[in-house]
Amino acid sequence: MITKKKFVWLNIVWRREYLLAIILLIFLGFFYGWTRRGQPVEAPLLLPSAISGKTIIIDAGHGGTDPGAVGRSGLEEKTITLDLAKRLKRYFSRVGVYVIMTRERDIDYSQMPEAGALTKKRRDLLYRVRMANESKADLLLSIHVNSFPQSIWSGAQCFYDSKTPGSKALAEAIQESLVTRLGPNRRKAKSVDYLILKATTMPSVTVEVGFISNPREEELLADPEYREKLAEAIFYGTAAYLTEQAQGRAAVAVKPAGAGLSAKVYPELTFPALEPGMACLYFATPNNEDLKLTPEMRPLPDGDGGNKLKKARVILEELARGPGEGSALLPCLPGGDWVKNLRLEGEHAVIDVRSELGAFINGGGASEFLAIYSLVNTLAANLDLEAVTILVDGVKSATLGGHFLLDEPVRPRPELGPAGTEAEEF
Numbered sequence: 001m002i003t004k005k006k007f008v009w010l011n012i013v014w015r016r017e018y019l020l021a022i023i024l025l026i027f028l029g030f031f032y033g034w035t036r037r038g039q040p041v042e043a044p045l046l047l048p049s050a051i052s053g054k055t056i057i058i059d060a061g062h063g064g065t066d067p068g069a070v071g072r073s074g075l076e077e078k079t080i081t082l083d084l085a086k087r088l089k090r091y092f093s094r095v096g097v098y099v100i101m102t103r104e105r106d107i108d109y110s111q112m113p114e115a116g117a118l119t120k121k122r123r124d125l126l127y128r129v130r131m132a133n134e135s136k137a138d139l140l141l142s143i144h145v146n147s148f149p150q151s152i153w154s155g156a157q158c159f160y161d162s163k164t165p166g167s168k169a170l171a172e173a174i175q176e177s178l179v180t181r182l183g184p185n186r187r188k189a190k191s192v193d194y195l196i197l198k199a200t201t202m203p204s205v206t207v208e209v210g211f212i213s214n215p216r217e218e219e220l221l222a223d224p225e226y227r228e229k230l231a232e233a234i235f236y237g238t239a240a241y242l243t244e245q246a247q248g249r250a251a252v253a254v255k256p257a258g259a260g261l262s263a264k265v266y267p268e269l270t271f272p273a274l275e276p277g278m279a280c281l282y283f284a285t286p287n288n289e290d291l292k293l294t295p296e297m298r299p300l301p302d303g304d305g306g307n308k309l310k311k312a313r314v315i316l317e318e319l320a321r322g323p324g325e326g327s328a329l330l331p332c333l334p335g336g337d338w339v340k341n342l343r344l345e346g347e348h349a350v351i352d353v354r355s356e357l358g359a360f361i362n363g364g365g366a367s368e369f370l371a372i373y374s375l376v377n378t379l380a381a382n383l384d385l386e387a388v389t390i391l392v393d394g395v396k397s398a399t400l401g402g403h404f405l406l407d408e409p410v411r412p413r414p415e416l417g418p419a420g421t422e423a424e425e426f
């Protein structure tokens with residue numbers, strides 16, 4: 001009997017050590033593979049103890065009734081994000097990370113009864129936020145695919161909420177890994193107002209893995225081998241962040257729940273000086289480096305004549321007309337009459353736009369970001385506004401592309417233009 005007891009005890013100890021040895025071997029295997037790639041990558045030494053035992057929530061963007069951005073071949077963002085999320089889960093699971101997925105099938109959460117939710121997309125996003133916050137995960141990785149009306153842009157880019165401690169460092173670590181592993185890309189991690197990033201309590205990042213609107217990148221995103229490389233790059237970037245964090249080089253504090261949705265401190269905003277009778281219209285820059293807007297100065301057809309509301313309507317017509325002849329700038333909004341209603345209340349405007357704008361934006365995060373700020377910056381710069389509330393077909397808290405919820409008045413970001421400097425605390 002004594003021998004049997006001893007045997008059982010030894011067996012338990014042996015199994016535990018065996019497991020630890022396997023985890024260690026897997027890490028050594030990864031590290032060996034990494035150093036053997038022969039690329040000029042300065043590989044950070046990953047600390048298994050900083051990574052194993054963590055909980056990560058992976059959010060495959062869109063799903064179900066919401067396809068996200070759609071490529072020319074019909075390839076849908078929701079399919080790519082789910083495939084990448086599953087590949088990422090495999091990488092993390094191999095090294096002892098517990099992974100929670102917001103979805104593992106082609107579904108959305110627009111039917112969930114989320115408190116205060118007004119629109120389908122809001123219900124879907126708030127349910128994902130609740131899953132993340134209730135999971136008490138250490139990190140959130142939200143996977144998306146980018147899109148812009150013109151096909152020239154390419155490159156993966158990470159986004160973070162500047163108010164969540166750790167998020168910027170996480171986004172920068174993943175961005176660096178994507179750039180070193182996937183080739184030339186001058187994009188940098190950037191702060192945005194995505195709901196999923198603002199409302200979750202842990203360090204979080206949205207990885208826009210590439211532009212489905214770029215034919216070359218669409219082809220790559222359709223290729224399982226390339227998706228594997230993407231998942232590998234995101235995994236190593238996250239592992240590098242966790243190692244940095246364990247070594248005390250990255251912020252780890254967790255913000256209180258809902259803090260990101262409270263009032264923010266905004267930097268001083270300055271727009272280019274305007275001559276009388278001139279309009280300042282914000283369009284996208286054609287370079288492939290970052291999401292920037294450039295103001296184009298143009299004389300107003302009737303000068304500054306008429307009242308402020310009339311001027312606002314003329315400016316919106318000019319914006320819909322797009323960049324001037326011969327300009328290299330790119331429109332962020334379509335032509336035609338997409339303004340249903342416009343109201344000015346002191347330094348605040350309420351604009352009701354047609355949901356058809358969503359078709360131009362095509363579910364892409366970049367196109368949505370630039371469309372919103374092309375509109376808000378243009379109105380603010382010409383009419384001295386502090387904020388613009390955007391309704392979609394009369395609905396508040398709606399969305400144009402599925403990433404930004406228009407539930408608060410949008411403050412302009414003139415620093416997106418080349419004249420200003422990036423205000424990271426925004």
Ligand SMILES: [Zn+2]
Nearest residue numbers: 061068144145
């Ligand atoms: Zn998306």
